[in-house]
Amino acid sequence: MKKAFFALAVSAVLAFGGDVVVFAAANTTYAFSKLIKKFNQTNPDTKISLSLGASGGLTTQIQNGAPADIFMAADMGFTQKVYDAGFAVTSPVIYAQGALAIFSIRDVRLDENLSELVGLKSISIANPTTAPYGKASIEALKNANLFEKVEKNIVYTQKISETLSQALSAADVGFIAGSALFDEKMAKYKLGKNYVFVNPALYTPIDQGIVLLKRAENNAEARAFYDFILSDNAKAIFREFGYNTPK
Structure with missing residues (x-):
């Protein structure tokens, strides 16, 4: 008992x-x-x-x-x-x-319709199979008719937080969760210069x-x-x- x-x-x-x-x-x-x-x-x-x-x-x-x-x-x-x-x-x-954004610390022009990504050497994107933000990133590129032009330059990460790390170090640009931009450590980066929000018409909510x-x-x-x-x-x-x- x-x-x-x-x-x-x-x-x-x-x-x-x-x-x-x-x-x-x-x-x-x-x-x-x-x-x-x-x-x-x-x-x-x-x-x-x-x-x-x-x-x-x-x-x-x-x-x-x-x-x-x-x-x-x-x-x-x-x-x-x-x-x-x-x-x-x-x-x-x-x-x-969630909102999707692109981020860079390089001397890269950014626009919400992604056209400036053509010609970049490395674009960081989360694995679209396991990370929904990665899936949205690929969808946005395809809807902008850019995926085939940049596919060879995509570097995949396991999760969305790693794309920001890549963009802060090795990658020319990273597709990131918009929420990351509201972290206190990101306050020094500027809209239009370091990041833009991806046109929401390019991906499923x-x-x-x-x-x-x-x-x-x-x-x-x-x-x-x-x-x-x-x-x-x-x-x-x-x-x-x-x-x-x-x-």
Whole structure:
């Protein structure tokens, strides 16, 4: 009987122990510290453990049994895949809509329709198979009738945050998440000179989706953070970092 009681106690700690594991798309990196700070104002005892990466890679980890409570992907497709496979207890909901930008520290002319990319030696783009911002980047190039002209000069990274690192070091230009431009470290870079937002008519809107995962079905704190991400308070923070948010 004591062993059974102990097992139940351990289960309760695991479910309500104050540690919520969030798997989130790399583009949310810059907004997350403020999101967690705001959430902890009303939930001070809840620890948010954050794992950031490409949405495709995070999807694979979840389907392979990774211990996550919430999944915030860079597009709805990956959250739908997780939900359809039975790993989520809520259907996908849009929490934010991302913007695509191009960034450079070189003496490169930039324009929203991407025509100035022709002739550059290296263009950094996130893997379009696993990173929705990479998929949007390729779509934009194709819709601008430029993909075949620049394809040989594309350097692929595993996730969207790495394209910024490349553009700050070796690459001539990088397709980045617009949210990265709102990080304090990026304040010295100027619109029109170092970056422009890609014409949104060139790519499908990046609807970013969230689901509550099966592991957190009875976890009140995970549910609280899930609800917070969809709240007006969180939407205001996402807008501060360049996202559009659903009404």
